[in-house]
Amino acid sequence: MSDASHWSVFINAALINNFVLAYFLGICPFFGVSAKLETAVRMGGAVSFVMLVASVCAYLINLLLDAVNAPYLRIISYILVIASTVQLVEMLMRKLSPTTFRAMGIYLPLITTNCAILGLALFQTNRGYGFTSAIAYALGAGAGFALALVLMAGVREKLDLANVPNLVKGTAAALIVAGILSMSFMGFAGLGR
Amino acid sequence: MLGKEVSSTDEFVKGLWRENPVFVQVLGMCPALAVSNTAINALTMGLATTFVLLMSGMSVSALRNFIPREARIVSFICIIASFVTAVDYIIQAISLELHRSLGAFIALIVVNCLILGRAEAFASKNSLGRSVLDGLGMGVGFTVALLWIGVVREILGSGTLFGVVLFPDTFQTWTVMVLPSGGFFAMAMWLLLVNWLKEREAAAEKRTQEATS
Numbered sequence: 001m002s003d004a005s006h007w008s009v010f011i012n013a014a015l016i017n018n019f020v021l022a023y024f025l026g027i028c029p030f031f032g033v034s035a036k037l038e039t040a041v042r043m044g045g046a047v048s049f050v051m052l053v054a055s056v057c058a059y060l061i062n063l064l065l066d067a068v069n070a071p072y073l074r075i076i077s078y079i080l081v082i083a084s085t086v087q088l089v090e091m092l093m094r095k096l097s098p099t100t101f102r103a104m105g106i107y108l109p110l111i112t113t114n115c116a117i118l119g120l121a122l123f124q125t126n127r128g129y130g131f132t133s134a135i136a137y138a139l140g141a142g143a144g145f146a147l148a149l150v151l152m153a154g155v156r157e158k159l160d161l162a163n164v165p166n167l168v169k170g171t172a173a174a175l176i177v178a179g180i181l182s183m184s185f186m187g188f189a190g191l192g193r
Numbered sequence: 194m195l196g197k198e199v200s201s202t203d204e205f206v207k208g209l210w211r212e213n214p215v216f217v218q219v220l221g222m223c224p225a226l227a228v229s230n231t232a233i234n235a236l237t238m239g240l241a242t243t244f245v246l247l248m249s250g251m252s253v254s255a256l257r258n259f260i261p262r263e264a265r266i267v268s269f270i271c272i273i274a275s276f277v278t279a280v281d282y283i284i285q286a287i288s289l290e291l292h293r294s295l296g297a298f299i300a301l302i303v304v305n306c307l308i309l310g311r312a313e314a315f316a317s318k319n320s321l322g323r324s325v326l327d328g329l330g331m332g333v334g335f336t337v338a339l340l341w342i343g344v345v346r347e348i349l350g351s352g353t354l355f356g357v358v359l360f361p362d363t364f365q366t367w368t369v370m371v372l373p374s375g376g377f378f379a380m381a382m383w384l385l386l387v388n389w390l391k392e393r394e395a396a397a398e399k400r401t402q403e404a405t406s
Contacts, residue, residue: 022373024227028306031222072282075300076274083267112270115223115304122297167392171219172384179377186372 006136009129013140016191019116020148021182026116030149031174033107040153042100043107044146046093050085050111051120051145055138057081058121059131078121079112086112116145151181204323208330214307215338216387221307225339226376228298232355235343236336237291238298241280243332245302246311248276250328253316260317269312270303277302307335338383345379346370 019025026047033043061077090108093101101108111117120141124134155177164173214220224242229235252272253260260268281299285292292299302308311331316324347353350370352360369375 024223024373024376025301027222027226028220031219072278075278075281075303076271079270079274079303080267083270110306113304113306113309115301118304119297119301122300126297167385167388172381172388175377175381175384179374179381182374182377183369183372186374 006133009133009136010140010143011191013137014144014147015185015188018144018148018185019119019141020145021178021185023119025119026114026145029107029110029114030152030178031171032110033104034149034152034156034174037150037153037157039103040149041146043104044142044149046089046104046108047111047114047116047145048139048142050082050089051117051138051142052135053085054078054082054117054121055124055134057085058124059129059134062125074125078118082117082121083112116141148181152178155181201323201326204326205330208327208332208334209337210334212331213334213338213387214331215335216384218307218310220310221305221335222380224298224301224305225335225342226373226380228295229339229343229346229376229379230350230371231347232340232343233291234294235339237284237295239332239336239339241284241299242302242305242308242335243329244280245273245276246308246332246335247325247328249273249308249312250316250324251321252276253312254319254321254324257317265317266309266313269309269317273308273312274303307331341383342376342379345382346375350375 013019017023020027020030029043029047034040058078058081061081062074065071065074065077086109089111090101093104093108120138124137129137152174156174159173159177168176208214212218215222215225221242224238228238249269249272253269256268256272277300280302281292284295284299311327315327319327344354347355348359349367352358352364352366367375370379
């Protein structure tokens with residue numbers, strides 16, 4: 001595979017088929033952690049890292065499962081790998097930056113149940129990506145997730161100052177903002193294949 | 194005896210409205226938005242989730258005294274993942290076409306926060322019978338919510354319902370409703386309606402309280 005196709009895999013995952021806005025993966029942290037810009041940036045970084053590690057692990061596990069001919073173990077083994085990676089990130093973060101660790105709260109362990117990560121592992125398996133394409137795909141998905149999260153946080157910080165009717169406040173307003181963001185991301189549709 | 198019966202019906206009914214997983218707790222949003230572009234997809238997803246919810250609730254509740262506290266989340270996830278794998282193969286056996294249109298989202302039931310949430314908050318603390326009722330109620334509530342979103346999106350976006358054409362040719366379809374952004378908008382609309390109904394209910398309650406006092 002040439003470099004150009006890796007680039008197109010990256011762009012495809014980050015912009016055209018953005019994980020949050022086109023596939024609806026990882027909606028819970030998308031709404032949960034997007035209230036503040038700073039937390040959103042850190043969450044984006046953490047999720048991107050877990051995605052990269054999970055993608056590499058998923059590739060290797062898939063080789064192993066194919067070798068022993070046991071595809072029915074795929075979901076269980078993927079989710080276990082993701083859970084252990086998240087545990088690792090959690091320990092690292094507690095050691096390196098306790099303030100971030102506290103700011104992320106419950107959403108850090110919840111990365112385990114972030115569908116974006118399991119979705120990434122499953123999609124790359126279904127599409128039969130090679131090792132390098134898988135890494136490009138994981139990087140693109142992580143970048144796309146972080147981008148969507150940061151954009152959303154920026155809009156919501158401004159929205160806090162606006163005068164919104166009581167009925168719309170909270171989740172409904174966030175959903176409408178997400179819908180408009182998703183529409184604007186459709187403008188990227190002509191970029192790749 | 195009667196009191197106990199009332200409360201166990203309540204375990205079932207609470208999932209339908211008062212603690213509806215999608216509209217009130219806002220859990221399990223990813224599948225609710227992703228596969229609700231047609232009513233039939235929404236229905237399949239809802240039934241599959243109900244099945245997993247019921248079976249995992251039963252297993253977790255039955256094993257609750259054997260699972261050590263420290264390892265409970267991992268054990269719950271393993272139980273859930275086994276049932277999801279089963280559902281994945283069952284749907285594949287029933288209809289390949291449906292399996293293809295739902296794609297990886299069936300496997301993604303594993304990470305539906307609703308299921309792990311119920312296992313942790315309810316099934317690991319309650320008896321088998323109650324867990325079954327709770328699982329059924331939550332599942333039905335989830336299915337109904339998904340179906341509502343799916344029906345709106347299919348009628349407006351394709352002009353059909355369960356594949357049956359509803360409007361004459363002159364109907365201009367709202368393509369945006371089938372696209373991802375339509376999912377966000379349809380969900381926001383239902384949420385607004387639910388909020389409005391709740392507000393009215395609360396206001397009416399307040400008025401009757403004032404009238405009686």
